[in-house]
Amino acid sequence: MAPLSLRALLGFVGAAAAVTVSVANSGGSPTSPYMYGIMFEDINQSGDGGLYAELISNRAFQNQSLKSWSAVGDSTVTLDTTTPLSWALPRSAKVKSGKGKTAGLKNSGYWGIDVKKADTYTGSFYSYGAYKGNFKASLVSDITNQTLASTKIKSKSVADSWTQHTFELHPAKNAANSNNSFVLEFTPCKETELKFNLISLFPPTYKNRPNGMRRDLMEKLAELKPSFLRIPGGNNLEGNFAGNHWSWDSTIGPLEQRPGRMGVWEYDNTDGLGLVEYMHWAEDLDVEVVLAVPAGLYLNGDVVPESELGPFVEDALNELEFLKGDISTPYGALRAKLGHPKPWDIKFVEVGNEDNLWGGIDSYKSYRLKIFYDAIKAKYPDIFIFSSTDEFTYKESGRDYHKYTRPDYSVSQFTLFDNWTTTHPVIIGEYATIQNNTGKLEDTNWDNPKNAWSNWIGSVAEAVFLLGAERNADKIWGTCFAPLLQNLNNYQWAPDLISFSANPADTTLSVSYPIIKLFSSARITHTLPTTSKEKPNFGPLYYAAGRGADSSYILKAAVYNSTNSEDVPVNVHFDGLKHGAKATLTVLTAPDGGWAKNTPGHGDAVKETVKHLTVGKGGHVEFSLPDLSVAVLIAGNK
Numbered sequence: 169m170a171p172l173s174l175r176a177l178l179g180f181v182g183a184a185a186a187v188t189v190s191v192a193n194s195g196g197s198p199t200s201p202y203m204y205g206i207m208f209e210d211i212n213q214s215g216d217g218g219l220y221a222e223l224i225s226n227r228a229f230q231n232q233s234l235k236s237w238s239a240v241g242d243s244t245v246t247l248d249t250t251t252p253l254s255w256a257l258p259r260s261a262k263v264k265s266g267k268g269k270t271a272g273l274k275n276s277g278y279w280g281i282d283v284k285k286a287d288t289y290t291g292s293f294y295s296y297g298a299y300k301g302n303f304k305a306s307l308v309s310d311i312t313n314q315t316l317a318s319t320k321i322k323s324k325s326v327a328d329s330w331t332q333h334t335f336e337l338h339p340a341k342n343a344a345n346s347n348n349s350f351v352l353e354f355t356p357c358k359e360t361e362l363k364f365n366l367i368s369l370f371p372p373t374y375k376n377r378p379n380g381m382r383r384d385l386m387e388k389l390a391e392l393k394p395s396f397l398r399i400p401g402g403n404n405l406e407g408n409f410a411g412n413h414w415s416w417d418s419t420i421g422p423l424e425q426r427p428g429r430m431g432v433w434e435y436d437n438t439d440g441l442g443l444v445e446y447m448h449w450a451e452d453l454d455v456e457v458v459l460a461v462p463a464g465l466y467l468n469g470d471v472v473p474e475s476e477l478g479p480f481v482e483d484a485l486n487e488l489e490f491l492k493g494d495i496s497t498p499y500g501a502l503r504a505k506l507g508h509p510k511p512w513d514i515k516f517v518e519v520g521n522e523d524n525l526w527g528g529i530d531s532y533k534s535y536r537l538k539i540f541y542d543a544i545k546a547k548y549p550d551i552f553i554f555s556s557t558d559e560f561t562y563k564e565s566g567r568d569y570h571k572y573t574r575p576d577y578s579v580s581q582f583t584l585f586d587n588w589t590t591t592h593p594v595i596i597g598e599y600a601t602i603q604n605n606t607g608k609l610e611d612t613n614w615d616n617p618k619n620a621w622s623n624w625i626g627s628v629a630e631a632v633f634l635l636g637a638e639r640n641a642d643k644i645w646g647t648c649f650a651p652l653l654q655n656l657n658n659y660q661w662a663p664d665l666i667s668f669s670a671n672p673a674d675t676t677l678s679v680s681y682p683i684i685k686l687f688s689s690a691r692i693t694h695t696l697p698t699t700s701k702e703k704p705n706f707g708p709l710y711y712a713a714g715r716g717a718d719s720s721y722i723l724k725a726a727v728y729n730s731t732n733s734e735d736v737p738v739n740v741h742f743d744g745l746k747h748g749a750k751a752t753l754t755v756l757t758a759p760d761g762g763w764a765k766n767t768p769g770h771g772d773a774v775k776e777t778v779k780h781l782t783v784g785k786g787g788h789v790e791f792s793l794p795d796l797s798v799a800v801l802i803a804g805n806k
C-alpha cells in the first residue's frame with residue numbers, strides 16, 4: 169500500500185498535536201566552554217597555498233622538481249643542486265639566458281593567482297650570480313598576456329653568494345579572473361646564468377601577519393566563533409612510514425631553515441605554515457590550541473617499540489618547552505630568539521591520532537599513551553591530555569571520538585553519550601556525514617564513492633548528533649567537523665566544510681557551515697533537564713536546552729524526517745521564563761529539500777529565517793518547525 173498519511177485518509181488538515189517540551193530551571197550541569205572548534209591538518213586539499221597566503225607554488229623547489237615553473241623569454245630553466253641556499257633548501261632554479269632581450273621564469277601559482285587593485289603584493293627572492301641590471305617582477309594574465317602589475321628591482325646579485333631582493337607589486341586594476349601568473353625576469357646583455365630560490369609573493373594577510381594566512385578564509389573561520397583549534401592533524405601528524413611524522417622543529421625559524429615535507433596526502437608542503445604560524449592563527453581567532461603530538465604509530469602500521477619511544481617523548485617535551493617554557497630554558501630561549509619572548513599557553517595535548525587504527529591499539533594500551541601521559545604530566549601537571557581514541561583512556565585522560573557515517577546513523581547517535589561518564593571528557597575531534605555511501609550503516613565504506621558536497625539531510629543529521637553532544641555537555645569537551653578545507657582544483661576527500669580556489673569568488677561554505685555557526689553563536693553555559701509528555705523519546709524533534717551566559721534560556725532543536733515531511737508544532741515551557749518575555753527563533757531550512765547542497769557559485773541552499781516571539785502565559789513559547797530544519801530559540805526575561 170502506498171504510504172498515505174493516516175491523517176490524510178481521515179480527512180484531517182494541518183494542526184498536528186504539538187510536541188511539548190518542558191525545560192526545568194534547575195538541575196543539569198555546567199557545560200564545556202569549548203563546545204565548538206575547528207580541526208586542521210596540512211593536507212593535499214588545504215596545504216601551502218590554501219589557508220597559508222603564499223601565492224607562489226613550489227617556491228623553494230621542495231618538490232624536487234620545477235613543478236609550477238616555466239621559462240620565459242630567451243632562456244632555459246633547470247633544477248640545480250650545486251649551490252644550496254641553506255641546509256634546508258638545497259635546490260634552486262638555474263636560468264640560462266640566450267642572447268634575447270629578456271630571460272626568466274614564470275610561476276602559475278596554486279591553480280592561478282588572484283590579483284586585486286586594492287591590494288599590495290609583497291615579494292622576495294634570492295638570486296645567485298653576477299648581474300648588474302634590473303630585475304622585473306610582474307603579475308600577468310595567462311589568457312591575454314596583459315601585465316597586471318610590474319616593478320623593477322635593482323640587482324644586488326653577485327657571483328658567489330645568495331642575495332635577497334624584496335619588492336612590492338601594486339596592480340593597476342582587478343584581474344578579470346584568477347588565471348594569472350607571476351613572472352621574474354632579467355635583461356642579459358650577454359649569455360648569463362643566474363640561480364633563484366625562495367621566490368615568494370604574498371597578498372595582504374589576515375591581521376597583516378607577515379608570512380600569514382589568507383584573509384577571506386580566515387574570516388570564514390572567525391565567523392564560526394570557534395573556541396579551539398586542533399592541530400596539526402589528523403593523519404598528517406602520524407606520517408606514512410617511519411620517520412615521516414610531522415616534526416615541529418622542522419617548521420620553525422626563518423623560511424630558509426624549513427626543509428618542507430612530503431605530507432601524507434601526497435603533497436609537498438613548504439612548512440611556511442609551521443608551529444609558530446599555528447600559534448598566530450590561534451591568537452588571531454582567540455582560541456585554545458589542542459596540540460597533537462606524534463605518538464609512534466605510522467599509517468603503514470609500523471609502531472615504535474617501547475625501547476625506542478624515548479626520543480618521541482623527548483620531542484613532545486621539547487615542543488612544549490618551546491611553546492610554554494620560560495626564556496631561561498633552552499627551547500624557551502629559542503622561542504624568544506624567534507621573536508616570541510612571551511610563552512604561549514598550551515592547556516590541551518592529544519597523544520597521537522586515531523591510535524585505534526592501523527594496528528596501533530595494543531601498543532597504545534600497553535605503553536605508548538602511558539609513557540607520554542606520565543612524562544607530560546610530570547613536567548606540566550596543568551595540561552589536560554586527550555587519548556586519541558575513545559577505546560582507551562589512561563588515568564585522568566580525556567578521549568577522542570571520530571565518526572564519519574551516514575545520516576540515519578548519525579541521528580541514531582543522538583543518545584550515544586547519554587551513558588558515558590564525565591570521568592574522561594570527550595573531544596569529538598572529527599565528524600561528518602558521508603553520502604550516498606553503501607555498506608554497513610554505521611560506517612563509511614572508503615572504497616565506495618562519496619558525494620562531493622554535503623547534502624542538507626546529512627547536515628541536519630549532524631545537527632542531531634551535535635544536540636546529543638550538547639545535552640551531554642558535561643561529558644563532551646568539544647566538537648569539530650572534519651576535514652575543514654578543500655582546494656577545488658585538487659582534493660581527495662569530500663565533503664569538506666569550506667571549499668576554495670585561488671579565486672575568492674569560488675569559496676563555497678558547505679550546508680553544514682551555517683548549522684555550526686548558529687549553534688556555536690548560541691553557547692549554552694549550563695544545561696537544563698527537559699521532559700516531554702507526548703514524546704518521552706526523541707524524534708522527529710531532537711533538542712537540548714540550557715542557560716546562556718547572559719542568563720537567557722536557550723533551546724536548540726532539529727527536525728529529521730518527520731512523518732510525511734510535515735511541520736512539527738512545538739510548545740516549549742521554560743520554568744522561570746515570565747509571561748511577556750521576548751524570544752527570538754532562528755530557523756535554518758533548505759527550500760530545495762534534503763539533497764540540497766552548496767556548490768561554487770551556488771552557495772545559498774540554506775535559508776535562515778528569524779522570528780520574534782513573545783512568551784505566553786506560564787512561560788510557554790509556541791512555534792512550528794519544518795521537516796529537515798535546525799533551530800535555535802533564545803528567550804530572556806530582560
Ligand SMILES: *[C@@H]1O[C@H](CO)[C@@H](O)[C@H](O)[C@H]1NC(C)=O
Binds near residue numbers: 230233429435
Ligand atoms: C611533487 O609533486 C608531485 C605532483 O603533485 C608529487 O607526485 C610528488 O610526489 C611531489 N614530490 C615531492 C618530493 O614532494
Ligand SMILES: *[C@@H]1O[C@H](CO)[C@@H](O)[C@H](O)[C@H]1NC(C)=O
Binds near residue numbers: 310311346347657
Ligand atoms: C582558469 O583557471 C581555472 C582554474 O584554475 C581553470 O579551470 C580554467 O580552465 C582556466 N581558464 C583558462 C581559460 O585557462
Ligand SMILES: *[C@@H]1O[C@H](CO)[C@@H](O)[C@H](O)[C@H]1NC(C)=O
Binds near residue numbers: 311312313
Ligand atoms: C601569450 O603569450 C604566449 C607565449 O608567448 C603566446 O603563445 C600566446 O599566443 C599569447 N596570447 C595572447 C592572447 O596574446
Ligand SMILES: *[C@@H]1O[C@H](CO)[C@@H](O)[C@H](O)[C@H]1NC(C)=O
Binds near residue numbers: 213434436658
Ligand atoms: C592530491 O591528491 C590527489 C588524489 O589523491 C592526487 O591525484 C593529487 O596528485 C594530489 N596532489 C598533489 C599536488 O600531490
Ligand SMILES: *[C@@H]1O[C@H](CO)[C@@H](O)[C@H](O)[C@H]1NC(C)=O
Binds near residue numbers: 583585
Ligand atoms: C543507557 O542506559 C539505559 C539504562 O541502563 C538504557 O536503557 C539505554 O538503552 C542506554 N542507552 C544507550 C544509548 O546505551
Ligand SMILES: *[C@@H]1O[C@H](CO)[C@@H](O)[C@H](O)[C@H]1NC(C)=O
Binds near residue numbers: 763
Ligand atoms: C543520493 O541518493 C539520493 C536518493 O536516492 C539521490 O536522489 C541522489 O541523486 C543521490 N546522489 C548521488 C550523488 O548519487
Ligand SMILES: *[C@@H]1O[C@H](CO)[C@@H](O)[C@H](O)[C@H]1NC(C)=O
Binds near residue numbers: 576625729762
Ligand atoms: C530519511 O530521509 C532520507 C531521504 O528521504 C532517507 O534516505 C532516509 O532513509 C530516511 N531515514 C529515516 C530513518 O527515515
